[in-house]
Amino acid sequence: MRILPSGSFWETIGELAAQDYKARTSGDKAEKMRIVSKQEKIKNIAKEWKKLYCRGKNWIYGEDKKEIYERLIKEKPKTEKEVIRIIGNNSWTENICHECGKDVEIIIELGGFFYKWDNFITFICEDCLRKALASIEKYKSKRR
Numbered sequence: 001m002r003i004l005p006s007g008s009f010w011e012t013i014g015e016l017a018a019q020d021y022k023a024r025t026s027g028d029k030a031e032k033m034r035i036v037s038k039q040e041k042i043k044n045i046a047k048e049w050k051k052l053y054c055r056g057k058n059w060i061y062g063e064d065k066k067e068i069y070e071r072l073i074k075e076k077p078k079t080e081k082e083v084i085r086i087i088g089n090n091s092w093t094e095n096i097c098h099e100c101g102k103d104v105e106i107i108i109e110l111g112g113f114f115y116k117w118d119n120f121i122t123f124i125c126e127d128c129l130r131k132a133l134a135s136i137e138k139y140k141s142k143r144r
C-alpha cells in the first residue's frame with residue numbers, strides 16, 4: 001500500500017484494505033477473483049463506514065462521520081442515489097474498471113498472486129474481460 005499518499009486517513013484506508021485482503025485470501029477458504037458489486041457495497045455501507053471512521057466509541061475524522069453513520073442506519077439506503085444523498089458523493093459506491101474506467105454494477109478483483117515483492121490487485125469489468133479473452137483467441141487463431 002505504499003502507493004497511497006502519506007497521512008493518517010489514507011494510511012488507515014490502506015491498512016484496512018490490506019487487512020481485509022490478507023484475511024480473505026489466506027487459509028483454506030481463500031477468496032480470490034472476488035466479485036465486487038455496487039449492491040454489495042450499498043448493503044454493507046454502514047458497517048464499512050463505521051469500520052473506517054470509528055475506533056471504540058470515538059468517531060475519528062470529524063463529528064459528521066457519526067451523523068452520516070446514523071443516517072445510514074436509519075434510512076437503510078437501497079440505491080446508489082440514496083447513498084449519495086446521505087454521504088454527499090459516490091466515493092463509496094463507485095465501481096470503477098481499471099481497464100476502461102467505466103463505473104459499472106459488477107467488477108472482478110484480480111491480481112492477488114503474490115509475485116516477487118508485491119501483488120497488483122486490479123478491478124476489471126465484464127466487457128473488458130470478454131475483450132481480453134477475444135484478444136487471446138484472436139492471437140491464438142493467427143498462430144495456428
Ligand SMILES: [Zn+2]
Pocket residue numbers: 097098099100101102124125126127128129
Ligand atoms: Zn472495463
